[in-house]
Every structure is written in structure tokens, then in C-alpha cells.
Amino acid sequence: MKRCLSVWLPRWPTERRSAGPAGSRGGRLPPDEAGPLVLSVLEQNGARVSAVNAPAAALGLVPGMPLADARAIHPALGVAPADPDGDAQGLRRLALWCQRYSPLTRIDAPDGVSIDIAGCAHLFGGEEALMADLADRLHGFGLTARLALAPTLGAAWALSRYGTPMVQVAPGEVGEVLAPLPVAALRIEAETARALTRLGLDRIGLLVGKPRAPLAGRFGPLLVLRLDQALGREGERFDPVEAAPVYRIARNFAEPVVTLEAIGEVAARLTGELAGMLQGLGKAARRLELALYRVDGWREALELRITRPSNDAAHLLRLLGERLDRLRDHAGFGFEAAVLSAFEVERTEAVQAALSGREHSPPPMDDLDRLLDRLVNRFGPERVSRFAPRESHVPERSCHPVSALVQVARHDWAAHGQALHGGVTLARPPLLFARPEPVEVLVEMPDKPPARFEWRRTAHRIVRAEGPERIAPEWWAGGEANRLTRDYYRVEDTEGRRFWLFREGLYDRSGDTVRWFVHGLFA
Numbered sequence: 001m002k003r004c005l006s007v008w009l010p011r012w013p014t015e016r017r018s019a020g021p022a023g024s025r026g027g028r029l030p031p032d033e034a035g036p037l038v039l040s041v042l043e044q045n046g047a048r049v050s051a052v053n054a055p056a057a058a059l060g061l062v063p064g065m066p067l068a069d070a071r072a073i074h075p076a077l078g079v080a081p082a083d084p085d086g087d088a089q090g091l092r093r094l095a096l097w098c099q100r101y102s103p104l105t106r107i108d109a110p111d112g113v114s115i116d117i118a119g120c121a122h123l124f125g126g127e128e129a130l131m132a133d134l135a136d137r138l139h140g141f142g143l144t145a146r147l148a149l150a151p152t153l154g155a156a157w158a159l160s161r162y163g164t165p166m167v168q169v170a171p172g173e174v175g176e177v178l179a180p181l182p183v184a185a186l187r188i189e190a191e192t193a194r195a196l197t198r199l200g201l202d203r204i205g206l207l208v209g210k211p212r213a214p215l216a217g218r219f220g221p222l223l224v225l226r227l228d229q230a231l232g233r234e235g236e237r238f239d240p241v242e243a244a245p246v247y248r249i250a251r252n253f254a255e256p257v258v259t260l261e262a263i264g265e266v267a268a269r270l271t272g273e274l275a276g277m278l279q280g281l282g283k284a285a286r287r288l289e290l291a292l293y294r295v296d297g298w299r300e301a302l303e304l305r306i307t308r309p310s311n312d313a314a315h316l317l318r319l320l321g322e323r324l325d326r327l328r329d330h331a332g333f334g335f336e337a338a339v340l341s342a343f344e345v346e347r348t349e350a351v352q353a354a355l356s357g358r359e360h361s362p363p364p365m366d367d368l369d370r371l372l373d374r375l376v377n378r379f380g381p382e383r384v385s386r387f388a389p390r391e392s393h394v395p396e397r398s399c400h401p402v403s404a405l406v407q408v409a410r411h412d413w414a415a416h417g418q419a420l421h422g423g424v425t426l427a428r429p430p431l432l433f434a435r436p437e438p439v440e441v442l443v444e445m446p447d448k449p450p451a452r453f454e455w456r457r458t459a460h461r462i463v464r465a466e467g468p469e470r471i472a473p474e475w476w477a478g479g480e481a482n483r484l485t486r487d488y489y490r491v492e493d494t495e496g497r498r499f500w501l502f503r504e505g506l507y508d509r510s511g512d513t514v515r516w517f518v519h520g521l522f523a
Helices: 012-019 054-058 067-073 084-100 127-140 153-162 171-178 190-198 212-219 221-231 260-280 313-321 367-379 413-421
Strands: 004-008 037-043 046-052 078-081 105-108 112-116 146-150 166-168 247-257 283-294 299-310 335-347 385-389 399-403 431-442 452-455 458-471 486-493 498-504 515-521
Touching: 004 127, 004 153, 012 037, 012 046, 012 084, 037 054, 037 067, 046 067, 084 105, 084 112, 084 283, 084 299, 084 335, 112 153, 127 146, 127 166, 146 153, 153 171, 153 221, 171 221, 190 212, 190 221, 212 221, 247 260, 260 283, 260 313, 260 335, 283 313, 299 313, 299 335, 299 367, 313 367, 431 498, 452 515, 458 498
Parallel strands: 037 078, 146 166
Antiparallel strands: 004 112, 004 146, 037 046, 105 112, 247 335, 283 299, 283 335, 385 399, 431 452, 431 515, 452 458, 458 486, 486 498, 498 515
């Protein structure tokens, strides 16, 4: 059963400027001490007031009036341009901050937030205590807020805007509580509300018993839909500001946590509990987020991206610990709550039991996986790549870079090369040039490795050679580069340096222009 908590911020555009974009005062004056302030928008017939703060409202100023009239009433009026984009961004930050109460929060643009607190209220001492805590914090941020809790999203929205400031409705009382509210509380268009009022149907209670078909035919289907959604007869999707994690561990602190060492201890406990939860369910995560909620309303979030799904507490904690240093100058007056969430959770491979009754542990993450995870979380996933094999005989096209976060099947590269070439292949160099570099060679006999070659203005005399390994052209791909056969040799010069050379073209084939290249270096 849903328990929807609607938060309406009637003076959000102006109070956001006074209280700070995320609800934090940041040393600014609270709304009642900031003086009369209005926000203005420029329309075709001049500037108009779009929002007013409490002192301006006390002077009789209202949204929609011409800005010139507002200044005539109060010449010392403070005026600022409206910033709807900033309001929307601030509202999103506030909705994310409200996730300290529940993972399901949504934005009710342009001036509200809704929270589904079903199953969460007991963590705060009950629904009434949760509402009181939220109201107190919002007031401390300098925000005027009206709260309503109801079984449906529509009822909570209506009561927060047209009911008393703090309303809590039980499941069986929705119809009775909504009955005296104006029809505008149903989230319908203003013209529809005016039309209903002209006909004397100005209260929700007057619509409840009416046949639905005539109402829909006269006033449109939205009216009937909103009415039934508010009463709980029709479902309504709750679109959270972010996808709610299924796996999360939350903690509230008795006293604010300030030091980095204390934050690290909290992270260790949360990581251990979350990893244990995932292990018990046979799950592993590819993305984690640690959200820390400051006492002044700011929300700090650290995200971990993992190349392979993991539930290894030690590995996850090491990754998290390497990022905690970013919080050193962001603790402010301390953090009062923390939430560790797991996203992109996958089932782990089943573990086969041995005849002895013991379970074989799943294969641990190898060093490459751990290194990739550390690099990804230090430099960002867009800066770390790995190579994946591609079905191509040509060495420079036999693999391609992909993001380290992309799942790539594990490959035996030697077996992959043998499968492509149908037999034993020469060892591939650890350093393969993206483009083969041309060399000048001295060849004593055709179809034999060169005796000498010059590369980058340095001459090399070859004392040992292996090969050739012939790679036929990919004729189906077309183009001049895919027309000539290659013969590869692994050669070593007098100083022990080893090179991967190839000859492009055949001496005994008419039309082939024979050229030599160095394609890589061996250790």
C-alpha cells in the first residue's frame, strides 16, 4: 500500500534564492529578513511579476500583476529576473535530498516534491515523526512548506495545496477529506475548473457520486481520471527522480560525522552489510553509490563503477576508500545520514558443491579486473579502455578498444589466433604498432627474411629469424590495402633486439609491389 507524502513549497522561486539552491542557507538571510522581493518575467505587454516572497505578499503584491504597479506600491521593492531552469535544478536537488527518507522521491514541478514512504516510516519513529522531522528541516533551510500524507498521490497533492499545512489521512478517510476541497485540487486544467464552478460543481464531493460517462463527455476524460486517481479507484504511476535501488543500506547518526576517518568507518560498515546482503542472495553489483546527507541540506554522492559484477566487501571498500578523500573539504558541519545503494545487480554464477560437502568458491576477481576497477574510478570510465578481439586475420584489425565497463568475454588470445589461422602462429609482440612503419631491407634471396634492414635512420643486422607466417588478404573487404599477401618474420639483431617484420606482396606474383614493414617489438 502506498503512503504518499506531498511537499508543497508555495514560495519556492523566491525562497530558493534566499535559502540556497539545495536548501542550504549558506549564510544568507532567511526569507522574512530579506525584504520584499519579486521575480519578474518579460512578456509582450511588459514586465510582470511571476513570484513574490512573504514580505512582498504582505504588501498586497501578487503574481501576475504588472511590475510597474508593484513598484508603485513599494518603490524600494527588490526585483530579480525569474530563473525557471535554476528552480527546476534546485527542485531536483531537493528531491534527491529527500531520499534520506525513502528511495522513492519524485518532482512535482514547478514547486513540489512527493515521497512514497511506505515501509520507511518506522525508521523515523512513525509517519507523524517523519513528517515532523521533514517539516522542521525544511523550515531550518528557510523554506515555507505544506505537507500532506495520504494513500494516493492525487489526494496528497490536493491536500498539501488546498488543505491545512500538516495533514495525515488514513486509507479509509480519503473521500471524506477530499469532499470539501475545490475541484482545482484535482490537478485539472484551469478552464475545466472554471466551467465546473459556473455549473455549481465547485467541490470534489459534488463530483464523487456523479456518473463518469457524462462527466467525461462534457469535461473531458482527464477530469474523471484525476478524480478516480485521487480516490484510489485508478492507479497512478510513481515516476521517481532516479531509479530506486532494490538493495540499499541506510544509517542515521546520533551526532554529525565530520572527520574523514569517521566517514571511512561508516563506509566500511555499510559496505560490509551490503556485500553480505548481496552474497546471501547470490547477487553482485556493477555500480554502487554512497550518498551522504549533510546537516545543512547538501547531498554528497560518490559513485563506483565496476567492470565485473562484484560482492567482494574488501574490494568494494578499497575502491570506495580511494574516493573518500574527495569529501575532505565537503563535510561542512557534518553528515547526519548515509545511504549505500547497489545498482545494475546481476545474479552470480552458481557454485558447484564438492563430494566432500564443501562448496567450491567462485573464481575470484583477477588482478586485471581489480586494476581496471581502480583506474575506472580514479580517471573515469571514458578514459579507460580494454581490447576485445575481432574476427580479422590482419593483426592491426584483429582487436579493437572498448570501454572498460563493457562486458567482454574472456578470450585465450593464443587459441584465438590459432583458430583464425588454422594452426600454430608466431608469438605476437607485446607492442603492436597501430600502423606498420616502412623499412628499407637487404634481401639475399626472395621469400627469405632480410639480412639487414634500416628503420628510423638506424641500421640493424639480423642474426636470427623465424617464419614466415603467411596472412592472406581479406579480399572480401575490398580496397588496395586488402589485396596483398603478408609474410611475417620474428627477427633478432646483433644487440638482441627483436622485431616483427613483414613483407607485403610476393616476388613471384606479377602486379605486386613488394614492400617491407616493421609492425611491432618484442620484449
